Amino acid sequence: MTDDVVSARSGTPVADMARWLGEYNINGLPVVDADDRVIGVVSATDLKRTQRAAAAGGVLTAGAVMTTPARTVRADDSVVRAARLMSTSGVERLPVVDEEARLVGMVTRRDVLQIFARPDTDIGDEVTDEIVVRALWLGPKSVDVSVTDGVVTLSGHLETSGAVAIAVWMTRQVDGVTGVVNRLTSQHEAPYRQPA
Incomplete structure (x- = not known):
């Protein structure tokens, strides 16, 4: 997993999140509360879908566009479990949480494929x-x-x-x-x- 994760808060504007996706070359980010517990996920697809609505007026935030509940894996879960969850959920990335559901990292489909591509x-x-x-x-x-x-x-x-x-x-x-x-x-x- 990657432990340097870009995350948003419920009140983060959509425009900021869209900019972060480009700056950090990512296709989604978790939304966390004040205790760093994952409360949702915003994907690039979510942002594209809402950009038209934002252009029409009003400031949309992460809380309004995030997918909930967020699908997550624990740091001690197997890579196979993460791969299966990605496959069944149709997602490219999963927040990794500790035993108290606090964000500790992110695992992507690329991370999983690199492990399964071991010689x-x-x-x-x-x-x-x-x-x-x-x-x-x-x-x-x-x-x-x-x-x-x-x-x-x-x-x-x-x-x-x-x-x-x-x-x-x-x-x-x-x-x-x-x-x-x-x-x-x-x-x-x-x-x-x-x-x-």
Whole structure:
């Protein structure tokens, strides 16, 4: 995300926002209240639609033209969630908020695409280094990791089904991963025995 965000207040005139879009080369901006909580979003399309009305007389403000409620993501949400929300909502950018709905950044479609455009070799290296070696404490050759167009295939044998579940779950969280094919096997969990 970008943490240097141009934002407006409810009373910001449309003319100011239109000027900011050109100055900062952006296509929309969040509208925040006095506590920096996101209360709406104004897009370039919103501004074009209202410029004719503003030309006819009167000063339009962000509060009059913003879209509410604003669709937002939290800073700890996954990139996949942000991408899905952009796709289903038909928006190019999403305000990023903290746990109290205060603006902390902005994520754009371009930001998301750059992550999903990661080379397969980078994704494979991260899965091997961060998950197989560091999280599971295995040798780098213990699990075969292959990546094609963002789809990771995990093959090999792990000691427990829990380790398999962790490997698959963590792999899904890696930036750029679009799917996981699980070909991992495990020994059956040892049965629970009552202590003597």
